[in-house]
Amino acid sequence: MEKAIYIAGTGMTPFGEWWDKSIRELMDEAVEKALESAECNALDIDTIIVANMLAESTSNQAHLGPLAANLLPHAPPALRVESACASGAIAMHTACGLLESGRSETILVIGVEKMTDIAPSDISTALMGAADAEKDAPCGLTFPGIFGLVASSYMNEYGLTREDLSLVSSRHHANAAKNPYAQFRNQVTPENVTNSTKVADPLRMLDCSPISDGAAACILSTKFASSFRLAASQIATDSVSITDRASLTSFPATKDAMSKALKEAEIERDEINHIEIHDCFSIAAVINVEDLGFAEAGKGINAYKKENSSLTINASGGLKACGHPVGATGVKQIIDSVKQLHTSKKQFALTQNFGGACASCAIHIIEQV
Amino acid sequence: MEKAIYIAGTGMTPFGEWWDKSIRELMDEAVEKALESAECNALDIDTIIVANMLAESTSNQAHLGPLAANLLPHAPPALRVESACASGAIAMHTACGLLESGRSETILVIGVEKMTDIAPSDISTALMGAADAEKDAPCGLTFPGIFGLVASSYMNEYGLTREDLSLVSSRHHANAAKNPYAQFRNQVTPENVTNSTKVADPLRMLDCSPISDGAAACILSTKFASSFRLAASQIATDSVSITDRASLTSFPATKDAMSKALKEAEIERDEINHIEIHDCFSIAAVINVEDLGFAEAGKGINAYKKENSSLTINASGGLKACGHPVGATGVKQIIDSVKQLHTSKKQFALTQNFGGACASCAIHIIEQV
Numbered sequence: 001m002e003k004a005i006y007i008a009g010t011g012m013t014p015f016g017e018w019w020d021k022s023i024r025e026l027m028d029e030a031v032e033k034a035l036e037s038a039e040c041n042a043l044d045i046d047t048i049i050v051a052n053m054l055a056e057s058t059s060n061q062a063h064l065g066p067l068a069a070n071l072l073p074h075a076p077p078a079l080r081v082e083s084a085c086a087s088g089a090i091a092m093h094t095a096c097g098l099l100e101s102g103r104s105e106t107i108l109v110i111g112v113e114k115m116t117d118i119a120p121s122d123i124s125t126a127l128m129g130a131a132d133a134e135k136d137a138p139c140g141l142t143f144p145g146i147f148g149l150v151a152s153s154y155m156n157e158y159g160l161t162r163e164d165l166s167l168v169s170s171r172h173h174a175n176a177a178k179n180p181y182a183q184f185r186n187q188v189t190p191e192n193v194t195n196s197t198k199v200a201d202p203l204r205m206l207d208c209s210p211i212s213d214g215a216a217a218c219i220l221s222t223k224f225a226s227s228f229r230l231a232a233s234q235i236a237t238d239s240v241s242i243t244d245r246a247s248l249t250s251f252p253a254t255k256d257a258m259s260k261a262l263k264e265a266e267i268e269r270d271e272i273n274h275i276e277i278h279d280c281f282s283i284a285a286v287i288n289v290e291d292l293g294f295a296e297a298g299k300g301i302n303a304y305k306k307e308n309s310s311l312t313i314n315a316s317g318g319l320k321a322c323g324h325p326v327g328a329t330g331v332k333q334i335i336d337s338v339k340q341l342h343t344s345k346k347q348f349a350l351t352q353n354f355g356g357a358c359a360s361c362a363i364h365i366i367e368q369v
Numbered sequence: 370m371e372k373a374i375y376i377a378g379t380g381m382t383p384f385g386e387w388w389d390k391s392i393r394e395l396m397d398e399a400v401e402k403a404l405e406s407a408e409c410n411a412l413d414i415d416t417i418i419v420a421n422m423l424a425e426s427t428s429n430q431a432h433l434g435p436l437a438a439n440l441l442p443h444a445p446p447a448l449r450v451e452s453a454c455a456s457g458a459i460a461m462h463t464a465c466g467l468l469e470s471g472r473s474e475t476i477l478v479i480g481v482e483k484m485t486d487i488a489p490s491d492i493s494t495a496l497m498g499a500a501d502a503e504k505d506a507p508c509g510l511t512f513p514g515i516f517g518l519v520a521s522s523y524m525n526e527y528g529l530t531r532e533d534l535s536l537v538s539s540r541h542h543a544n545a546a547k548n549p550y551a552q553f554r555n556q557v558t559p560e561n562v563t564n565s566t567k568v569a570d571p572l573r574m575l576d577c578s579p580i581s582d583g584a585a586a587c588i589l590s591t592k593f594a595s596s597f598r599l600a601a602s603q604i605a606t607d608s609v610s611i612t613d614r615a616s617l618t619s620f621p622a623t624k625d626a627m628s629k630a631l632k633e634a635e636i637e638r639d640e641i642n643h644i645e646i647h648d649c650f651s652i653a654a655v656i657n658v659e660d661l662g663f664a665e666a667g668k669g670i671n672a673y674k675k676e677n678s679s680l681t682i683n684a685s686g687g688l689k690a691c692g693h694p695v696g697a698t699g700v701k702q703i704i705d706s707v708k709q710l711h712t713s714k715k716q717f718a719l720t721q722n723f724g725g726a727c728a729s730c731a732i733h734i735i736e737q738v
Contacts, residue, residue, distance in 0.1 A: 002470055002471055002472075022503060024503065053425075053431055054425070054431075055498075056422075056423070056425045056426050056495070056498050057425050057426060059502055060494065060495075060497060060498050060502045060506060061498055061501075061502040062422055062423075062451060062453050062498030062499055063451075063452060063453040063498065063499045063500075063609055063724055063725055063728060063729065064451075065451075065452050065459075065606070065729060066452070066606045066607065066608070066609045066724070066725070066728040066729045067501070067609050069606040070606075070608050070609065070613070075606045075607065075608065076606060077604040077605055077606050078452075078606050078729065079450055079451075079452050079459045079462075079463065079604070079729070080450065080451045080452060081448055081449065081450055081451075081463075082431060082432075082433075082434075082448075082449045082450075082451055083432060083434050083435070083447075083448050083449060084431050084432040090434075090448045093448075094448065094450075094463060094466070094467075096470070096472070097463070097466040097467035097469075097470045097472050097473075098463075098466035098470070099470075100466075100469075100470030100471065100472065101371055101465070101466045101467070101468075101469030101470040102371055102469065103371075103465070103466050103469065104466075125429065126425070126429075128429060129424075129425050129429050129430055129431030129432065130431055130432045131432075132430075132436070133428055133429045133430040134391060134393065137429060235446040235448070236446055237434070237435045237438040237439075237444045237445060237446050237447050238435065238444065239435070239439050239444065240432055240435045240436050240439065244439070355432055355435070356432055356435070359432060359435040360432065360434060360435045360447065360448070
């Protein structure tokens, strides 16, 4: 990093179904908590970046930058960043640029999404905006369908069994049971996953992250120091349409961003103790573990077959069990990484947040200093 | 500016009704022209920022960053910035941060919007996303309605006549007649404006910028020098809802951004020879001229009563006559400023691009070096 960027404050709403709260109210709750946790106060915020994917479709509300800015008394300059489900982490990356340039000293990044109070078919259509509207959507594909194809390809290529795949969501639910901010804190057995309703064969309902409401806010500062700083912030891109991919069983954007992130942080992969990865569907978690280099290709499931004492995966419950209000997820992953480092006293955590079928990917490395 | 940021290449589609071109095709055309005009080539682009407001609502397409990145052979890291009708200029501002931070050396900023192939009522609803969905939209207001209130307030406060207001669009049309990229190149007399169909009293059809398709691309670089650089890039914020405003006859975000921009560029206002201002409605142009400090409050119309030889206003035709594909406008303003400086051999031009009723505002000063 060009400058030391500290995580000076964090706050989030519990993720869940918040029919009685508007986007503005969700943001306000997260922002208030972030400010409470910080050394700085509201007037120290000189820029706001809102991460959001769906508000235009689901709430007829664009222009979330100024809408959020007006939660603070001085309405600082503000903008919105969108990169589908990677909006949160890509907003954090954008904040890094503005901080390192010296244009900003203290930025409030707010990830927010309100998804549960519109019809499932409408939210499904809106989410397909993360895929290619000319190449993917006209075939009738939805994201469960796309990741169903990914899972089928992976099972065919590497022999992953349905029973083994069920370990992923089962573990994430077990982790979420300890997280008071998680949408689903119930334990589910691998058998529960395998026997849940079929959504897009071979994926079952419990392979899929839920529709969620929630907000997460993070204050990044070069001025107000804290015990946590960003050691790396990297983004990468791939084709939006799955029809343009050489393979469905690995996501090159993750590999690209990861390699740049390790170089930026000047660390080795095995120095990382906690990872929060983008398990929009269980199969994505398996592939992510491999693309991040924590397992060989085809062996990602091994990370779920035994507890690895030196590496926690989605200790928050991940997207599956903590919830996935899409614009908020990338910010929330960083908040949870801070919590995990605080508890474990370890030095490094990593977050991986992607959009679509990993057409955009952002990786952050968080360091306890 | 922390670093010299050059405008290394520019390109745009004509603005108009492009029913036969998709968002991807519009972007591709603008990008190809920008690359043709530049010293660098496609592989020198290390980051892409897409400015867009409406594609999720109008084309079911989010995730425009990677979609645009795939127009280049190496699909560089990409993101989308949105701030309603100010998306274009706020994307340029975001690019400045990434360039000054050293994270990027050469950024392709693409503004794009496709608005004409959906029903007018749908585009009107989508555009209301720039206002406050909880405070403004439920009253049945549309943007012509909001600016109708602005015009009524202004006329009441300053005695502006309907006949005088008609000078604005008449001038912008006369300017557009010389611009081959303009959507409307027909001359209209002030009488034509006054007698055109009433839209939201006192505003007539010819007071309102049109619904447009188009794309504009600008290559910004700290590495590839050119004869044009950004001397200032500043943004400011105001309340999204007009119900939270102290006045409807002046937009404080313009004043705020302007004061910061002059300071950043280290110039006086009278050193500026060309301005491209955000005339989404004719009354906005009058107010903008005042808020930018080129006229006293209540006297903005004087700039349209006589040609001012030292200052051109919307020589491109502005939003009214050149067209207003909302995400593209802020980028296109900078492209036109470069053209104007090139022709006039003058040193400074200024662009003002705002979102909603100036809830977000971005000002750029362009210098010929």
